[in-house]
Amino acid sequence: TATLYVVATPIGNVTDITLRALHLLALSDVVACEDTRKTGALLQRFGLSKQTIAAHQHNEREVADKIVERLRGGQRVALVSDAGTPAVSDPGARIVDAVRAAGLNVVPLPGPSAAITALSASGLVNDRFHFVGFLPAKSKQRESALALLARETSTLVFYEAPHRIVECVEGLVSAFEPVRQVVFARELSKMFEEIHRCPLSEALAWVKADQHRERGEFVVLVEGAVLETDAQDVEAERILQILLTECS
Numbered sequence: 001t002a003t004l005y006v007v008a009t010p011i012g013n014v015t016d017i018t019l020r021a022l023h024l025l026a027l028s029d030v031v032a033c034e035d036t037r038k039t040g041a042l043l044q045r046f047g048l049s050k051q052t053i054a055a056h057q058h059n060e061r062e063v064a065d066k067i068v069e070r071l072r073g074g075q076r077v078a079l080v081s082d083a084g085t086p087a088v089s090d091p092g093a094r095i096v097d098a099v100r101a102a103g104l105n106v107v108p109l110p111g112p113s114a115a116i117t118a119l120s121a122s123g124l125v126n127d128r129f130h131f132v133g134f135l136p137a138k139s140k141q142r143e144s145a146l147a148l149l150a151r152e153t154s155t156l157v158f159y160e161a162p163h164r165i166v167e168c169v170e171g172l173v174s175a176f177e178p179v180r181q182v183v184f185a186r187e188l189s190k191m192f193e194e195i196h197r198c199p200l201s202e203a204l205a206w207v208k209a210d211q212h213r214e215r216g217e218f219v220v221l222v223e224g225a226v227l228e229t230d231a232q233d234v235e236a237e238r239i240l241q242i243l244l245t246e247c248s
């Protein structure tokens with residue numbers, strides 16, 4: 001059956017490309033990508049010269065139909081984004097949806113994703129996390145989005161564009177308790193990678209301490225909320241344990 005391959009690519013360090021991704025890209029007839037120049041450069045880096053077609057936010061629907069046609073015509077199509085896993089806070093979902101709706105196969109090739117990479121180095125609770133991705137750019141909408149998350153007990157995972165990191169942190173500081181831990185995962189797998197953990201009360205000072213910080217790419221993670229009832233449960237459990245020990 002005709003198959004669309006969804007191929008994750010590096011989020012910084014090019015050597016994070018997987019062997020399977022290289023093999024598949026080499027075999028593909030066409031590579032659908034967000035930015036043909038960026039993907040062209042990546043392919044060239046590995047000695048590959050492939051036809052690329054642009055598949056971005058603004059033309060995804062039309063391109064989806066073209067990709068279905070190509071797959072039906074027997075072509076092997078790879079889908080990539082500028083960095084990381086396609087269709088995760090990136091274009092691709094509509095294409096995947098159209099291909100599946102046409103009864104064709106979709107095979108994902110696992111690889112880098114900024115959220116999972118950041119989570120793995122955060123030391124925060126990671127068996128339950130809530131991926132928020134990008135917050136709205138407008139401050140009112142951002143505030144409401146954060147207000148809805150205030151009682152979320154899972155670790156929160158945000159993506160942020162470099163020029164908006166200060167507003168993002170200001171929003172977090174006013175929405176969440178200052179004692180909650182925050183982890184900044186900046187420039188992952190790149191030369192100036194930084195992973196910094198501090199209470200939310202110190203977060204703004206950290207971002208502002210170095211001008212370069214307002215330029216890098218960030219994943220921001222925030223420790224989940226500890227709800228009153230949880231705290232009461234913990235206390236009840238503690239007392240029960242004392243009583244059980246006393247009685248035994």
Ligand code: SAM
Nearest residue numbers: 011084085090113114159160187188217218219
């Ligand atoms: N699909 C991608 C993925 O799976 O990671 C995410 C693409 S999204 C458009 C770009 C955002 O991902 C950035 O604004 C930043 O929040 C995060 N990001 C991408 N590369 C990163 C890196 N090297 N270090 C830290 N964050 C990164």
